[in-house]
Each structure stands twice: as C-alpha cells, then as structure tokens.
Amino acid sequence: MAKVFNYISEAFTELKDNVTWSPWSEVQRYTIIVAVFAVLFALATWGVDSAFGEALGVFYNWIKS
Template identity: 85%
Template structure:
C-alpha cells in the first residue's frame, strides 16, 4: 500500500513542479473549438447516415418490387 501512496504522491509532485500548464484563456478557447468541431462532425455523420439509410431503403424497395 505504501508503493501506491508514494506513486500518487510523486505523480502530484510531478504535476505541480514539472508540467507547464497553458493559460486558462487558451484552454477555454481550445475547448470551444473542439466542442464546435465535435458538433459539426456529429452532424455530418448523422447526415451521411441518413442519406445512406434512405438510399438503401429506396434500393431495397426497388429490388423487392
């Protein structure tokens, strides 16, 4: 159990002293950019899925007739 505690303690020390953190304004800006691209990508994926679903529906209805 002491090894786990030492590992966690060393990890926190590493994060406090050796990691260079970005300014908060930059983090907010990049978070907004990532959120916008995630929304756009999900909408594009939904659109392609809808188009292919309808195209396959038309094809199967045509093939069944």
C-alpha cells in the same frame, strides 16, 4: 500499500512542479473550438448516415418490386 501512496504522491508532485500548464484563456478557446468541431462532425456523420439509410431503403424497395 506504501508503494501506491508513494506513486500517487510523486505523480502529484510531478504535475505540480514539472508540467507546464496552458493559460486558462487558451484552454477555454481550444475547448470551444473542439466542441464546435465535435458538433459539426456529429452532424456530418448523422447526415451521411441518413443519406445512406434513405438510399438503402430506396434500393431495397426497388429490389422488392
């Protein structure tokens, strides 16, 4: 159990003393950029999925006839 506590303690010390953190304004800006691109990518994926679904529906109806 002491090893686990020591590991966690050293991890926090490493994060506090040796990690260079970005300024808060930069983090906010990058978060907004990532969120916008995630929404755009989700919409593009939805659009392609809908188009292929519609195309397959037309194809299957054509085969049925």
